[in-house]
Amino acid sequence: MFILFIFCSLINLVDWLQNHLITCPFKALTGIDCPGCGFQRSFLALVQGDLSKSWSLYPPTIPLLFLFISAGILYQFQFKQRSLIFRVLVIVIGNFVMFSYVHKMFFN
Numbered sequence: 001m002f003i004l005f006i007f008c009s010l011i012n013l014v015d016w017l018q019n020h021l022i023t024c025p026f027k028a029l030t031g032i033d034c035p036g037c038g039f040q041r042s043f044l045a046l047v048q049g050d051l052s053k054s055w056s057l058y059p060p061t062i063p064l065l066f067l068f069i070s071a072g073i074l075y076q077f078q079f080k081q082r083s084l085i086f087r088v089l090v091i092v093i094g095n096f097v098m099f100s101y102v103h104k105m106f107f108n
Contacts, residue, residue, distance in 0.1 A: 014044060014047055014048060017040075017044055018044055021040050021041070022040065024036070024037050032105075033101075033104065033105065035097055035098065035100075035101040036097075037058075038057045038058030039058050039060075039061055039064070041057045041058070042054045042055075042057040042058035042061040043061055043065075045057060046061060046062070046065075058100075059096075059100045060093065060096055060097045060100050063093045063096055063097075064093060064097070066089075066093075067089055067090065067093045070085075070086070070089055071086060071089075074086050
């Protein structure tokens with residue numbers, strides 16, 4: 001019964017989030033997509049289990065989530081090379097975001 005309650009609550013939360021997406025201020029001002037446009041819709045598709053739709057909406061969603069989770073883990077535990085690992089992740093994933101943005105703006 002408890003699992004059913006959590007499942008129904010998650011469905012209601014996803015439905016509510018789909019109807020209350022935050023408007024991108026950069027796009028509202030300029031009419032041009034920003035490098036993060038599409039993350040919310042992609043994340044909701046990922047939560048619903050639709051990996052291909054998530055990837056097509058915004059490819060950097062999974063790498064960014066990996067970065068956020070890694071940052072939390074690196075913050076909690078004392079690794080010898082913690083700052084180096086975090087910097088490398090930020091650079092690699094940041095470049096992926098920018099290449100994805102350039103591809104979306106000029107090749108789609």
